[in-house]
Amino acid sequence: MSDDPLALENQVCFALAVAARNVIALYRPLLEPLGLTHPQYLVMLALWQQSPRSVTSLGHALSLEPATLSPLLKRLEAAGYLARSRSARDERMLDLTLTARGAALRTEALTIPPRVAEALSMPVPELEHLRSALHGVIGATAASS
Template sequence: MTGPVDPSPQDLLDLERQVCFALAVASRNVIALYRPLLEPMGLTHPQYLVMLALWQHAPLSVRELGHLLQLDPGTLSPLLKRLEAGGLIRRQRNPHDERALAVTLTDAGQELRAEALKIPPAVVERLGLPLENLERLHAALTEVIKATTP
């Protein structure tokens, strides 16, 4: 009769060794750092990502925005509706292609950018990690995204 198997320190199923676990916990924790910074701006984290994309690239078609953010239309559409209801963006038919919706920033959406400039340094401060470490982490995560994007 054999006894219980002692888990080896190299057990491939150790929770602490799982990349998916580390990414999930880190993602939840980092997004939680953003919440109190974004609330006064009236934005959720997903809405903030939409605004970041628009501040950098507007105008964008809904399709281009979805591709850039790697979001499907079913996820992106409610975000855009809430941002439009909040007066930050405008969705309108592209005059060159009536099938496509163009997403642009309103004046209020443009003005919000000045306040958003405070977010990245505040997050870096709250993380308490050297900027070089965060840049290396970003580079590594970008590699993971490239490796997992079809």
């Protein structure tokens, strides 16, 4: 690294942007056979963790606004992976529930994390450390905004 604080290679934002773009590109061919885009995969991960859940809860879990989620949810519903319905507790809220097809997709998706780890050629402890550091960045940026 150079001593120049404005050198491109010294910028955290640059390293994060390129790394994110490259890692997401690794997922593309792995998700294609499942009929999912990367953002849709993130939605499915959250629903495999908890279903049913509200759109609000999902938005918090993914750090996404409802307007961003809406088209993703419509496509996943059209694919038969989830169902959207008005909440029995509060009709203003939408609940999301995995369908049998969406729940079954989890079994196929179990192959994705080890394939990504293999493609990155990083030992699992190193990936866990990276994930932990990134969660620290997320926490710090969330707290300052």
